[in-house]
Amino acid sequence: MSGAGAMRVIRDGRVMDDPWRTVGAEEALPGGAIIVPLERRAEALDSGHAAEALGVMLPGSAEPDLLEGLLGSLPLVAIHFESPGDGRGYSLARTLRERGFAGELRACGAFGRDHVFYLARCGFDAFAPDGDGDPAALLAGFDDFSLVYQPAADQRDPIGALRAARERTPAR
Amino acid sequence: MYTYDDYDQRIVDERVRQFRDQTRRYLAGELCEEAFRPLRLMNGLYLQRHAPMLRVAIPYGLLSARQLRMLAMVARTYDRGYGHFSTRQNIQFNWPELARVPDILADLATVGMHAIQTSGNCVRNISSDALAGIAPDEIDDPRPWCELLRQWSTLHPEFSYLPRKFKIAVSGAEQDRAATAFHDIGLRLVRDADGRLGFRVLVGGGQGRTPRVGVVLREFLETRDLLSYTEAILRVYNRFGRRDNKYKARIKILVGALGIAEFSRLVEQEWAAQRDSALVLTPQAIAAMRAHFAPPAYDPAAAADTLPAAGPAFARWVERNTRAHRVAGYRAVFVSLKDGRHAPGDASAEAMDLVAALAERYSFGEVRVTHDQNLVLADVRVSELHGLWQALAAAGLATPNIGLVTDMICCPGLDFCSLANAASIPVALAIQARFDDLDYLHDVGELELKMSGCMNACGHHHVGHIGILGVDKNGAEFYQFTLGGVAGDGARLGERLGPAVPRAEVVDTLAHILEVYLAERGAEERFIDTVRRIGVAPFKERVYARAA
Numbered sequence: 056m057s058g059a060g061a062m063r064v065i066r067d068g069r070v071m072d073d074p075w076r077t078v079g080a081e082e083a084l085p086g087g088a089i090i091v092p093l094e095r096r097a098e099a100l101d102s103g104h105a106a107e108a109l110g111v112m113l114p115g116s117a118e119p120d121l122l123e124g125l126l127g128s129l130p131l132v133a134i135h136f137e138s139p140g141d142g143r144g145y146s147l148a149r150t151l152r153e154r155g156f157a158g159e160l161r162a163c164g165a166f167g168r169d170h171v172f173y174l175a176r177c178g179f180d181a182f183a184p185d186g187d188g189d190p191a192a193l194l195a196g197f198d199d200f201s202l203v204y205q206p207a208a209d210q211r212d213p214i215g216a217l218r219a220a221r222e223r224t225p226a227r
Numbered sequence: 228m229y230t231y232d233d234y235d236q237r238i239v240d241e242r243v244r245q246f247r248d249q250t251r252r253y254l255a256g257e258l259c260e261e262a263f264r265p266l267r268l269m270n271g272l273y274l275q276r277h278a279p280m281l282r283v284a285i286p287y288g289l290l291s292a293r294q295l296r297m298l299a300m301v302a303r304t305y306d307r308g309y310g311h312f313s314t315r316q317n318i319q320f321n322w323p324e325l326a327r328v329p330d331i332l333a334d335l336a337t338v339g340m341h342a343i344q345t346s347g348n349c350v351r352n353i354s355s356d357a358l359a360g361i362a363p364d365e366i367d368d369p370r371p372w373c374e375l376l377r378q379w380s381t382l383h384p385e386f387s388y389l390p391r392k393f394k395i396a397v398s399g400a401e402q403d404r405a406a407t408a409f410h411d412i413g414l415r416l417v418r419d420a421d422g423r424l425g426f427r428v429l430v431g432g433g434q435g436r437t438p439r440v441g442v443v444l445r446e447f448l449e450t451r452d453l454l455s456y457t458e459a460i461l462r463v464y465n466r467f468g469r470r471d472n473k474y475k476a477r478i479k480i481l482v483g484a485l486g487i488a489e490f491s492r493l494v495e496q497e498w499a500a501q502r503d504s505a506l507v508l509t510p511q512a513i514a515a516m517r518a519h520f521a522p523p524a525y526d527p528a529a530a531a532d533t534l535p536a537a538g539p540a541f542a543r544w545v546e547r548n549t550r551a552h553r554v555a556g557y558r559a560v561f562v563s564l565k566d567g568r569h570a571p572g573d574a575s576a577e578a579m580d581l582v583a584a585l586a587e588r589y590s591f592g593e594v595r596v597t598h599d600q601n602l603v604l605a606d607v608r609v610s611e612l613h614g615l616w617q618a619l620a621a622a623g624l625a626t627p628n629i630g631l632v633t634d635m636i637c638c639p640g641l642d643f644c645s646l647a648n649a650a651s652i653p654v655a656l657a658i659q660a661r662f663d664d665l666d667y668l669h670d671v672g673e674l675e676l677k678m679s680g681c682m683n684a685c686g687h688h689h690v691g692h693i694g695i696l697g698v699d700k701n702g703a704e705f706y707q708f709t710l711g712g713v714a715g716d717g718a719r720l721g722e723r724l725g726p727a728v729p730r731a732e733v734v735d736t737l738a739h740i741l742e743v744y745l746a747e748r749g750a751e752e753r754f755i756d757t758v759r760r761i762g763v764a765p766f767k768e769r770v771y772a773r774a775a
Contacts, residue, residue: 203382
């Protein structure tokens with residue numbers, strides 16, 4: 056979960072330099088915008104770190120109630136995927152969005168281009184996968200499907216709503 | 228039946244494109260086997276003993292004649308001329324070539340078919356009653372609800388990486404013909420005291436190595452809440468289901484560990500937040516879906532039809548292989564895929580083409596796959612039964628054995644499956660060969676015989692009136708018998724008869740069990756009723772007496 060500086064991240068559908076630095080459990084806390092394990096948030100605040108430059112990292116297994124009271128003030132929540140098959144982070148992400156979290160929701164860890172379509176639908180808007188590969192390789196995955204069947208965190212109209220709308224305005 | 232519109236079709240086409248690219252990346256070495264595995268599984272592609280196996284979805288077992296012809300074409304072009312209908316109402320092809328699977332999927336897509344979520348740790352094909360929409364005991368047609376669930380679960384972004392696979396069954400009749408108590412979620416359409424339609428929701432049923440009868444999670448769920456409530460169940464499962472051990476990862480283990488009260492509390496809590504979300508099914512959405520399953524144009528004149536007197540063979544077939552229809556003058560016809568010469572559930576390309584043609588001629592162009600691995604033509608006029616029978620009989624598809632011993636369920640077993648411990652198909656064929664005397668079979672009567680080649684229980688042995696489980700004992704194939712299992716109403720697991728018997732003794736063991744039944748049965752008493760009344764002991768005594 057630790058990372059060195061000058062990383063790349065996908066945000067808003069583009070690859071960019073990551074303005075955030077991810078700090079591990081043991082590392083000294085640097086200045087600037089940092090993402091710390093949730094357990095270290097109090098420590099960072101105590102050492103004078105500004106809340107608006109302090110994001111938190113959670114494993115996908117985390118209980119969403121841990122962030123109760125913080126969702127309005129956290130600028131960034133990062134959810135770490137231990138393995139591509141561990142889907143708990145998808146539910147955690149949707150739950151946080153349903154509870155009103157509006158900051159950056161970042162997927163970190165073990166996932167790839169075949170996962171980002173689903174991740175984005177669950178409310179993630181930033182993507183920083185493990186590995187040395189170019190995050191740009193992930194970009195194609197966001198367009199795997201142009202339609203969706205079910206409502207989710209992305210507010211896209213599901214097919215059922217499109218059908219209902221078409222019923223109301225029959226083809227000319 | 229539901230026909231894909233341009234939206235559904237676009238999803239299927241995009242899924243083909245996506246899988247073609249995934250396969251290309253795998254074959255080019257850009258994706259390692261470990262990364263490709265979950266991707267191919269989510270599209271029904273297994274790597275089996277001899278070759279890949281492709282499982283194609285047949286949503287709730289419903290096919291058009293055109294789709295069945297396409298399956299025949301796939302069998303002929305890409306496989307060895309046959310397909311295997313599975314207990315989950317799907318079809319499996321045993322010999323496709325990996326590199327050509329994207330082409331198979333592209334061909335299937337032309338008739339609105341696909342392999343989406345036929346494997347993998349996601350919501351699988353929804354299964355249902357093969358007599359849906361026509362059964363006289365139906366409370367409500369389950370198919371519109373199945374299709375609503377199919378669409379909701381297709382490419383669900385939150386539930387594509389569940390702890391384990393997830394199976395949902397829907398039954399709309401008084402009699403449960405969909406084994407709802409043995410699914411992760413079982414839905415029974417019911418009416419409450421005020422006559423309102425809703426669902427009784429069962430959860431945590433399943434077979435495999437830890438068989439469980441599902442328990443009631445909610446006595447009555449309003450139809451409008453079907454999707455939001457199901458989503459709440461799935462979210463609780465996704466968050467809390469075990470992921471450390473795949474054998475303890477199904478929802479039944481979670482329900483057992485938490486207890487139904489605590490599990491229910493978590494679901495209700497989750498649901499409370501989502502109940503009025505965009506998942507609510509509006510009356511318009513329900514009505515629109517129902518319209519897809521409107522009854523075909525039955526001929527009112529059929530009510531005056533009479534069954535022709537055409538000899539005992541025809542009469543026996545009518546009695547055994549047809550079922551009552553809610554419209555006077557029509558019957559549902561079972562096409563037996565248990566002729567004793569082919570693996571139970573196998574159908575050749577020629578047979579599929581023939582059934583497609585017969586469906587068009589006799590049954591409004593629709594075919595159903597049953598969970599007992601047969602096919603059904605659901606809407607046949609009584610006056611046309613004889614013509615249909617002749618055509619089926621000429622092709623070996625009219626064995627009058629539906630519901631009898633030789634209509635057994637059987638998994639692919641050691642011949643194909645890389646999980647199996649023992650053969651099942653050759654044993655099934657040996658059983659069918661031994662019990663091929665129709666008078667004897669009909670005398671024994673209704674009996675569900677189910678066999679699996681390993682404890683994963685794809686052949687549903689736990690819920691067979693007689694179950695047979697293949698096990699490996701120091702490299703030799705042995706078979707464990709159970710008696711008294713029930714898949715439908717009064718769901719229960721079979722009780723072990725005693726030590727497993729070697730393969731060579733399976734047929735005799737079965738003969739001895741039937742012998743005890745014939746000696747002990749009361750008037751009109753079915754096998755399962757006798758087992759219930761006298762218990763396993765007399766059977767055990769007879770079977771194992773020989774050894775002493």
